[in-house]
Amino acid sequence: MTASRYAVNCSLLFTELPLLDRPAAARTAGFDAVEFWWPFAAAVPGDSEVAAFERAITDAGVALVGLNFFAGDMPAGDRGLVSWPARRTEFRDNIDVTVAIGERLGCRAFNALYGNRIDGASAAEQDAVAVENLALAAAAAARIDGVVLVEPVSGAPRYPLLTAADALAVIDRVRAASGATDIGLLADLYHLAVNGDDVDAVIARHCGDIAHVQIADAPGRNEPGTGTLALARQLDALGAGGYHGWVGLEYKPSGASADSFAWLPREHRGSAHAAATTTGAQR
Template sequence: MPGHELRYDVNCSILFTELPLLERPAAARAAGFDAVEFWWPFAEAVPPASQVEAFLAALSDADVQLVGLNFFAGDMPGGDRGVVSWPTRSAEFRENVELVAMIGAATGCRSFNALYGNRIPDIHPGTQEETAVANLAFAASAVARIGGTVLVEAVSGPQPYPLRTATDAVAVLDQLLVERDIRNLAFLADLYHLTVNGDDVPKVLTEYADRIGHVQIADAPGRHQPGTGEIDLDGQLGQLERAGYRGWVGLEYLPSGPSAESFDWLPRHRRGGGADQTNEGDG
């Protein structure tokens, strides 16, 4: 496997789901990793303080670094894919932003993924786009205070999520840059989503290498660990490395068996060694 300069983290919202959420950071550590990422780990946009404290304690007790965190994204199991572009949920999203920035300050996490949100049938797309711009600007301003970056990604699947290609996602970044001079946004290159949506991934990595703030991987078909499908992840990660990417590569796959056995493709000595480094790849 190439990418000796790349650093790998475990997405504990999709891996180790056989364990309670607060036990997953320690499981990642036991598997040899010292960095993790999560989707929004709570049911509510602003959960009780005790839940947040327990989450922070689980990270600290496991001695792992949080390197990626999603903003609240609605009911993910129910098909929601973010609320950034939903006018009726802007207040909820903005309350969540403040909490995300606090968690970032407490953990050193500097990369925050903002899922754009599905199209809503009775709301004009232009209204949703205006809402998204305003909410992304708000989020970027909030995390800028801690040196953070807001990430935007393309997503696959049946839901009416409008950002399907790298070009779709980067166009949102460009809009924020041109209209509001906001620079702490970056593209989250999920190599699985891009592949199954039909994007030309090598071309994407060439054209947008300097816009990528975080990378996530899974093989396809199946969304399982590398080596179970047909994506040339070796080649794509090598291309990223040659282009100068030195950020995190999030393992965001559904293990085909027990989570701890799904890392055989990555030698144990390659799993750690990143927790004391800065997130220079965060855009």
């Protein structure tokens, strides 16, 4: 796993610290890239909140490489607004805010959580709203050469995208309806494995559709080495298949966050090492 470019997910790691202190903590731990879920309580936060978040990233000297669109009240069980008819305006208002943060900080990967099935709307109605919203998000991302990510998720009983095939079907519908090309699969190897997907087959068949990768071990969703997933082999397969993007460390540390990186030697945590290793391997 040492040739991958790793980014610390600061919405699951370093949660013992205030949110704005986490990018600096990731830098202190040896990483030069981070990703976040939506870091604000509202879809359209105040300018001062956005400025403080952006300053925390730049002052820490890290790159923001992944950012979620507003996904509702995640602690309460929400898992995105993309397919939620009554909140389509809220999601659409959030698109420009999210992409603007990405433009200023150099982030080009934006995760659009699909949303749970809800009472009062049919699956067909929700899916139609999702296609419209994802097409709008992809068009906005395309303006800055970005990509919208669609992710299968585990642990949410009413979330309809469980496998890579589920997410790829949505991506295909968006492409067919709008011509959008700036949309791809977020392959969280933990979610795929827990949901019973054949992760090795997904990598072999769909590596070209994967626009971002995240990892955690299972069971437990803790750091690599605490469970039974073949993460090292699978990341090697991704690299061999042509994926050289970021790998988000989206796990719950089994202890202190800083101690949860023992599986990865410090000299392998920065993206410069991964780039050098990859270049050397290609010579």
